[in-house]
Amino acid sequence: MSDLRNYISKLKKSKDLKIVKTKVSTKFEIAGITAKVDGLDAVLFENIKESKFHLVSNLVGTRKRFALAVGTTEANIHQKIISAIKKAKRPKVIPYGKFMENKSKNVYSMPIVTHFEKESGPFITSSIAYAVNPDTGKQNSSFHRLMPIDKTHFSIRMVEGRHLHRCFIDAKEHGEDLKIAITVGVHPAISIAGAYQAEWGKDEIDIANSLLDGKLTLAKLPYSGLNVPSNSEIVMEGKILRDKTHPEWMVEMLQTYDHKRSQPIFELENLYFRNNPIFHDVLSGYSEHRLLMGMPIESKLNGELKKTFPQTVQVSMTNGGCNWLHAVVQIKKKNESDPKKIIKKTFESHRSLKQVTIVDEDIDPNNAESVEYAMATRFQADKDLVILKNVRGSSLDPSSNQQKLKTAKIGFDATRSFSKRPEGFEMAKIPKIDKIKLKKYFK
Template structure:
């Protein structure tokens, strides 16, 4: 697959050849300035900052900040999506992830002699860690993939976590209770041990995507990454933690999450609001290793790259869940207005009354953070908010088509919810046309031949 050589640099080169990467050659500050420039490029090109003040390491941002670039990362072929509508690109992404999940294979492994072993440091200030927002707790690493040993299962776990730099050797690491890394940590802590980890920064986006996928407990996400990369992923064994990380990683940090130390932190989340303050475990650095001319990857919280990396793998999972319940499901779309996390639109080819509510229940089961979901017919574009609102306005009756579920488990990110107890009220909307009325009553009128008309021929 073109561009899928399994490393971060080859993907950036692919983006440049596709006209999808811009370079900033002037000196920029990692405090706010870099984030501000990246925000201006949201939904546009990826960007490589060649000179970051106080560091010798370049920074890449907005790498998979559009669905097209996301698709390139997992398929490597732009021809299938260059002329495609947004909904069709989403379908192609979902299909590719489903295909990868059906053909898992272990990556190759090497014992050493990899590029990230060429340089080392023991000081976190050598990295261009970015301070993104006005009220941030400090500079955060936002693109890290954390590798840990699952001592219960005996295999590795990989997941994405953000880390707040506290000093030259310590960072607070955000871990959601009950998720896989937290389980590994609590198992080690309960046995009186620190948890050794390796942290990779600057990996091929397929690795980030696999780490963000909410796989079942005990599933090795690197099998998913290897499948997305067509079998090209190679893992290298680290010296301190004895964990396997992508051999192409630009930067690898090794150390341990301390069993008996916490620190307060808060961060900007997908909703682009500040999360509440939490006491989180502390990571203590053993050593940083990095490539010659290393490239650091930063993800701007709450903007397109962050939302797509988190949301699109979940969309694929939701699609499989819903389609298993309603086989005529056409698409699942986590909306921009819901920060690609809290709200979804589900498109089905309705056969029976009641199917939309079954689809809603399946969607809420697949993605517990989901707060609002709307089911539409197959003549409504689920990625077009005006079309979805039209469906609600013309095909929904509130007394029979709303599904309201109070006091259900929700997202801790939603500031309107009971964040302490993770409780929210969920709303499902059946915005499909009733089968009890004539289909013609809901038909959207068309003008024959309109799609062939070119205004330039008339004006």
């Protein structure tokens, strides 16, 4: 099965799921509990004050659960994602979706969570939007957070220039509203694919089908004519109005507040949901949000750098850089010029990056202390530093020029110099230390 319930059952078996039966509120309490267990377990809330729906959070908040979602091991996550992108396959369309078991027009039947004290309201944070690409006729799927305005309207956050926004602008230029569909509560492999920024004209749902070994099926919606995963917990369809906006602001990946924006309005036509529906909430700025957005980019960087520079061993988007702004690249250096060439290529491959550090194969790129050790013993600021000024950066970084999307970037060559004696960089080892058990000596 390619649905959320199947994944939750796997989490139960692996003991990676905590179940909360105590009555909880959508106003700050669910967010607070999720934050407290961040990086540990997924959480299923079965008794919600404001809704009859269940709610799950922190589904892929660790690399272990991320690997489970795409059907592989932690070591093979990138290979699986890269392969799925290359072998993307269109899912089958079936006549009926399980989400059609119930129908409503009241968005407040869902347990929409209020997460942070200064946000403009509650947000649906796991919502994936589906629209038709005007140039190819194929669908596009991507993450877009929604803030309820009333029973049938949401503000919808769209980044200018991204695919859904391009579809919206095309419809607007033709004097039309844009019909879209939205899913909440899907297998996390679908969410992972939806977070990936595929090329214009490519449908991320085909990547999801590949991640799910071809087991994904879609069902067609009556109003929009769009196809969505047939086992979705919750589905909405309607249109983004071409001539109306609403102010909102929210917490982003960096766990900071974005500035106030006027965003387009989504008008609901139909709300569908399964019997005993499960709502998925993603806590902005915490581990699930960062891994959902950052891991597909990390896979992309691994694929592109290894192809161009075979000496690349591993690329890691660091936790301290919010899995988005900082990268560490582990290499087997062949030439003194390798690190600076790789720094340049890494920045080109992910323009939101602000910092790139190149380390040798004996340095663990996922260990901040190990990387700092490389900086302390192998980096010289007068020759191993790369600075880029006034270049395109991330719109999320509050220290940058967010109006012009300009920033400064820095690269560190923290690799061993070939001009120095190699023994000076060798980390001393104690033979057979792994076989020493302290219990034998301290009783």
